[in-house]
Amino acid sequence: MTINTLLVKEGCPQEQMACFRKMEKVIVAMQDPDMGMKMRNQRLLITVIPHAMTGHDIITWLIQKYCISEEEALHLGNLLVKYGYIYPLKEPRSLVLRRDESPYRFQTPYFWTSTQWPATELDYAIYLAKKNIRKQGELMEYEKERYSLLHKRINHTWDFVVMQAREQLRASKQRRKADRIVLECQEQAYWLINRPAIEACQRALGRNRVKSSNCLEGFLKHSEQYQNHDPIMQGCLPSNPWISDDAAHWTMNADVVPVPTRLRVERWSFSFMELLSDTMGRKEFMTYLEKEFSAENLCFWQACEEIRHGENSRISEKVNEIYKNFLAPGAARWVNIDSKTMYKTLEGIKRPHRFVMDDAQMHIYFLMKKDSYPRYLKSDLYKNMLAKAIVPQETKKSVFPFMRRQRHSSPSPAQAATQATEEDGRVKEAGQAGANA
């Protein structure tokens, strides 16, 4: 639903039509002669009301039919009453479903919320008026009824209704052919807009698709792999800060810590992206590359990222820097790219733009991913880190569970940025916070 429908004050907003249709399905199922609700004559004071049911019956039926809990059945039943599909016989002003013997009845479809659009009321009134004028007094019984009902309800617009009816009758005699032509023109104009849909369809046909079984296995694997890392499913150690009011979990997993947790180091082995997106992981990888004398690859990749996501104004400046440091012949940290990509990049540098380094960056990224990354995972550096990594002890439940721990605040990132902190300073802070918690 859009903001336009949210702001509509009169009439029924368009977005609710879908849910009314669904509600009507429920109501129709309830009225099914075989599987629906058992209705009986209910006593209301001294009168006997036919075709009524109790609140208790409604809830039992909903629970049975949709296999839901009592709480949910009560919730759904309340909505049905609130929107007028079922109304209470006792206390008709209180639109609430009661779980007891209070009697309820189904509302007739004519009064369903979805049909009460002033627009269609008007249209219907005009239609009946036209019919009345055309064949004087030949409206059917129920039509006569509705006509007078409408006359009462929208009395203030009745002049308009009669006038419109007369106009439309007169125009329809002359406008038949014109209507057809206008419709044709509208259709043609419609196709002007929708031509691109055909082109998109053609493009889509040419796309490479992967077999479903492979894709779906991928989702299973991903969920399995990350299950232990999902706090909502498996909990987290030492404790979920939101439950225990203890921020230890966050301090242990801060950006830079002396010793990382085991789960965190394990995640670096899930994918190259995981390793690079973790600050510590990236630092470790850089250390490893330095040992292998290929650190310039990661530096180049980082510099290219800065261009892609940086300010427009500094693009040329950064591109020049990269050229000087990484691409120029004899550069201090020359990166090894294939000649075709190098040529293309050098040509592009003549007119630098945000994506000029993309091909080269992609080449280096996949080089690291296919070559350096798997070797890193097998290296001693990584294995030592994994062995050193801590597995936090689960915090024992406090003896007095009702005593709330004091929740420590943390420095806002906005503040940290404004006080140009050195890396050492930040590590010290993290260490201190760890000691305080």
Add this chain to the structure above:
Amino acid sequence: MCDQTFVAATFGPCENCSTPSPLINIYIKSEPINYCSLCVEMMACQGLQKGESLVSLKRESESLKKKLEEERKKLCDVELNQVAEKIEVLGALSIKTRRVLKGHGNKVLCMDWCKDKRRLVSSSQDGKLIVWDAFTLNKEHGVSLPCTWIMTCAYAPSGCAVACGGLDNKCSVIPLSMDRNENLAAKKKSVAMHTNYVSGCTFTNSDMQLLTSSGDGTCALWDVESGQLLQSFHGHTADVLSLDLAPSETGNTFVSGGCDMKANVWDMRSGQNIQSFESHESDINCVKYYPSGDAFASASDDATCRFYDLRADREVAVYQKDSIVFGASTVDFSLSGRLLFAGYNDYTINVWDVLKGTRASILFGHENRVSRVRVSPDGTALCSASWDNTLRWATDFVTENK
């Protein structure tokens, strides 16, 4: 085609050729135009190429769509719930509300987490933007904006700024300052300009670029510093209500969903529409990527949430129940992607098992429709914002029950 002798509705100067003549009223994209019959005929014919006619175009479009469906079906050798049979059923979830944040005076429309996992920003209908430390419940910053209905807000990756937009047709960036005396509203900087309301915004991987979606049917990428439009994305035929950035290693795509019932995947570099999915039966209110980036979920007014696989190029699951009657307005995945949290207009949040397609749990508590549901960046908690003016944090009490 056009018979000049019919009776036209109005008479006046044609909006195209300015000659006074009987005018035909037609609608293009709900804009009424009044052209004389000759101009209408010319305009209609321009769209058609040689040898094409209305009938042939229609036929071509229908047959293409059919062929596309067949191609998609060919590789569909198994369904998700079949593959998911071999994994264990989820254990019982006991998700309870841990904190209720009351501070907004009116409907909370949107919220976003900060990367530090405990701060968040929320925006409401009365024009207020509040930055909270959700852990201590402290309000750290409060901004009062002149425009009401701030429909979207986002936290910058660095944590130093927030972006917000709504009925003012703009998306602005506000740098956060720790100086209590500073009036943050004065430092607001307008970045995005649309011709209709801004429905969604997000920063890309840095503070320097902003991606927005709007009621004018387009999405756009902006340079924050200069306010320049870097790329615009056209293809939706109605309001775009939501967007989400792909968590992929190359970081170049995003998905958007709109009132034309379509979810489109876009390439940020070229502005092209790469993939399109049209299986919902009503407006798509929210789209969100699966954590691996290979799929995304959508929430719609037709009371269903759907799961689309990008590599197989088709819808692979529909999350619906006959007893769920009201539209879904927001979705988010848990960290592993196994759970899907969806907020509905009947004030509830349903938790779905993504792989098995069944509902794992239902959360009650809000007193009005749920406008936004977001899992924290480290997956420890779920925050829901609602029209009942509150925000709630909920998490699963797994460790306590062990």
